[in-house]
Amino acid sequence: MLFNSTDYLLFLPIVFIIYWALNKSYKNQNILLLLASYVFYGWWDWRFLSLIIFSSFVDYFIGLKIDANTENRIRKRWLIVSLCSNLGLLAVFKYFNFFTESFAEAMSMLGWQVNALTLDIILPVGISFYTFQTLSYTIDIYRKNLKPTTHIISFFTYVSFFPQLVAGPIERASNLLPQIESVRTFKWHWFKAGIFQIFIGLLRKIAIADNLGLYVDSIYAYPEIHNTSTIILATVFYAFQIYFDFSGYSDIAIGSAKLMGFKFNRNFDLPYFSNSITVFWRKWHISLSSWLRDYLYISLGGNRKGIKITYRNLMLTMLLGGLWHGSSWNFVIWGAIHGLALSGEKFIFARKKNKYFGAIGYVYTFLVVLFAWIFFRAENIKDALMACRQIVSLDFGMPFMGNISIMVHGVLMLFVGLCFDSYLFKKKIPLEEIGEQFNTTKLAISISVIILILCAFYSTSENFIYFQF
Amino acid sequence: MNNKDIKAVLKLLACILIITYIADKLIYWQIDNICDKVYTGQSVGKLNHFLSVKDTMDVVVFGSSRANHHIDTKEIAEKSFNMGLDGKQIAYSATLIKTLPKNKKQIVIFHVDPIELFDPEYKGADIIHLNSKYHKIKEIAQEIDKTEQYNFLQKIYWTIDYNHKAIGIVRNYLKPQYDYKLYDGYDPISLNEKQKKIRDITLAAIDDLDCFDEYNSNKLSANYIEDVHEFCRTNNKKLVVITSPKHQYPCPSTSKRLTKFMEDRGIKHYNYINLFDKETNNDYWKDKTHLTSIGVEKFMQEFVNNMKNTLNDN
Known part of the structure; x- marks a missing residue:
């Protein structure tokens, strides 16, 4: 369902009325939001609901497993399972054709003719957004920044909450889950x-x-x-x-x-x-840029390992950020331009008193x-x-x-x-x-x-x- | 949510509805008043012009920009009007044909391309360009409702009738673009040197054109053509369907299927889509689908010759 459609014009008031009619129990409200979100998503293609449900199941249980284990090795193993399953879905649905075609082209440039194995895959709407959202949940639990929820409905509602399901903002569990698990009062x-x-x-x-x-x-x-x-x-x-x-x-x-x-x-x-481009990225698609900063750039070492590593990290973050937008070299180049500009600014600002x-x-x-x-x-x-x-x-x-x-x-x-x-x-x-x-x-x-x-x-x-x- | 909140929400919604409803009607009335006086411009002016002359014409041409730029009506009859318009397809033209006077003897030249008949995705969306008459001409409103292409909010907010048209209407009202009394609806194309260079690049490019070989005729398009055929048969009109030339049109089977569709229904069809396939003169073309006035001149000789019998019958 599109926000600019007449379907949504009817959908939103109906959900709004039922939602506030159920305000005696926030748990009932959550069930309503979950059902409404699945209707919202299924309006486009109900078959892909299974992916959201699968992703939600995997990360709900992995979140609990990571939290339940104190041994770092086992916690890490569960985190890797989460990363593999989420990024695996992305790889299959979003990047499979891109990588096989790019591989075949690279081979043909070297003189070897390889037929690219491409699949007729439909890109499920919103997969990049809800995958990043569920990933942030397990990574935060692994880093001990977040306690997992024990309420499966709450978690499923968090993953699929319709306003942010298909194109963000990529809401962190630390912001949204506590709101889902508490009483909401209508505020005029x-x-x-x-x-x-x-x-x-x-x-x-x-x-x-x-x-x-x-x-x-x-x-x-x-x-x-x-x-x-x-x-x-x-x-x-x-x-x-x-x-x-x-x-x-x-x-x-x-x-x-x-x-x-x-x-x-x-x-x-x-x-x-x-x-500056540095400031631009604090103001543009803030939920994605802060996600990339917190879960990719900082994980790579951020600016803590010397200036050369910082440049590398900036470039990698922006290249992958570009690739996140789509499986095309256009997006990689777009990311590279921003990465170069950010690195250049880092270089200049390191030698200037004013950081602007x-x-x-x-x-x-x-x-x-x-x-x-x-x-x-x-x-x-x-x-x-x-x-x-x-x-x-x-x-x-x-x-x-x-x-x-x-x-x-x-x-x-x-x-x-x-x-x-x-x-x-x-x-x-x-x-x-x-x-x-x-x-x-x-x-x-x-x-x-x-x-x-x-x-x-x-x-x-x-x-x-x-x-x- | 307590009673106070419910009242506040309802009050806000009621205020919005009342304000927008009243303001909408005032704005609609203002634009509508101006619109009635506009006879120039492609979006509303030409439609008004057509509605004002349609009852007196002997020959009327309908169709897309290809009809508009390719059929020089004056070559066919003195009292003629070309109602071809950019972006308009079967639904738009068929609806206008049905507004022609019932008893006047007229020739209706309907330009139809193969894509218009065989495109499975076609849903008659071009009919929404008649929106400006939605609350004024009952027949047009009925046709728009039938295709389900209208916005249901249009029933409440009438200004939607003039969506994307208001500025053009005011501009043409204040400063008409041409003398409409001298205009017969045909717009010849001529190119400057720069446009010729662009044309040469465009003609040389290879297009991956879908021939729709695996599809039957689109039901909606077929129904419209049959409706028009029936309307013309019962209302003293002679229907001629024409398909004008395209540059190296690569789908001969689709073209033949279009002709067969018309023949099966007893509709006279002149198919010139491959007329210039053996010509190498780029001067005939603006791009792969539009002829320049030079190309039109050559094409019209052929068409008028073939049309002679039909004209004599009339």
Whole structure:
């Protein structure tokens, strides 16, 4: 089920009403959330529910086993079982074809012809997200940062909780499980904040991102025929498309959870207002970047083993972070660009008193991020290199406008989105808190304006970009 | 959740519903007033223009951008109008054909491509481009409802009728793009030097085109064509289905199946999809599916010659 579908428009209020009607027992509420989450996921393809259930079972029992053993060797063995089963699922469903094809290509470059064994595999929606979520659970227990839950329903609800099931935010057990295992009370100010954030999310997704996407798709379908200005314009639009698409999704997720009395962590914090790539990664997809930092970068040694190892760790973390997004060399290159920029900043900051670049840093950061988006957006390496070639050809003619109506709607909606974000940046107000500051009339007017903008300017899109990861 | 909370939630929802309902109708009424005066522009203006002239035309052309750019209506009849539009397929055109006057003798030229008949994924989504008439023309509303392509919120929020159209309407209202009285709906294509270079790259590229060989005709598309055939038969219209040239169209079997589909139903079909296969002149083309005015000139000679008998009958 998609957040921007009319199905969800009916699903959410129904779950909301039944959920609060059951507020005498949080355990009954959890059962409802579990069932609702499975319906939510099964709406897309019920067959893949078995994967979530399998993953939940494995990590529930492994969590208990790790905690029950005091001997480090046995705890480690259980952790490895968890890592193998979770990463094994990812490897089969997400990376099998990629690795076999890459192997065959590498062999053919060496002169050996090998037929790539590829399987006709459908990528289960959300597998990268819930796999990372369950992994963090067992790793935290192994590190003795978390006590496992003994309530199987609670754990299953944690893994499959519908607002964050298919595209995050990747909520840690340490934040979400205690909320699942305690009584939730309806808070009016949370309701106001949640419903406002849901509508802002819808605005960002279907009025801003989807309108920009129409132009971007038309340009990136044939990068070879467009001039420098057009490719740059399409890439700038894509930078905002993916931001508003994914942050919009996160807003709807966080808002929906709030309606049920759950507080998720922020996933985006105005990332384009960053004056270095280091800062950018503290503001972009925060739940993933902090996951990579805590479970990969630090596990590799972080910055504790000398500067060379730090560079290696940064590169590895970003390369794997890129690969997490999809089984394509495009994502690996995207990760490499960010890894290089982060390493470069580490090098410069080690020699500077100030750990920031100043105002020019905003421009530098946006340019690096923009360059990396070319690889993220292009269909394949060939198209990405073609787009880069067109940019360096310095053919600054008039950019291709395509359908004027699409362009005008895209620019207008982008303007609305940027004004709103600039307001948040200037006032230093987190989006999560705006709704609760409004009285009923102000909130009703604000949401009504958003609804009318959506009616006039919404654009239909098949999916959220991050569903493919 | 106590009674106070329930009341607060209901009050908020009631406020939103009342405000949006009233504001929506006011906005709709404003846009609708302006819209009625707009006769230029591809999204709403051309539709308004068609609705205003359809009862007086002898020949009317329907179809996608290929109809729009390929059929020079004036070559066929003085009183003619080309209602071909970018992105429109069978559902959109068939719905408009059914709005033609019942008793006036007319020739209906319906441009249909093989993909439109055999694409199994086609669900008539192009009909939503008639949304601006959803609350104004009953027949159109019925057809939109029938395809289930409407947004159910449209029943409450009427401004959805003008989704993605309002800015274009206002722009064409304030500054019409052309003199619509001189416009017959046909839009010829000519290319500048840069576009020619892009065209040459596009024509040289090899496309992995799905010929839909394993699929029967799409039920919805087939029903629409049969409906149109029946409508024309019973309402004094002559239906001519045409498929204009494509550049080196690689699916001859699909093309033949389209012709057979029409023949089986007794529908006159002129299939020119491979007309220029032996020509090497790139000047005929804008891309693999669209002819330039040079290509159209050559194509129209062929088409008008073949159409002569039909015209004489009329």
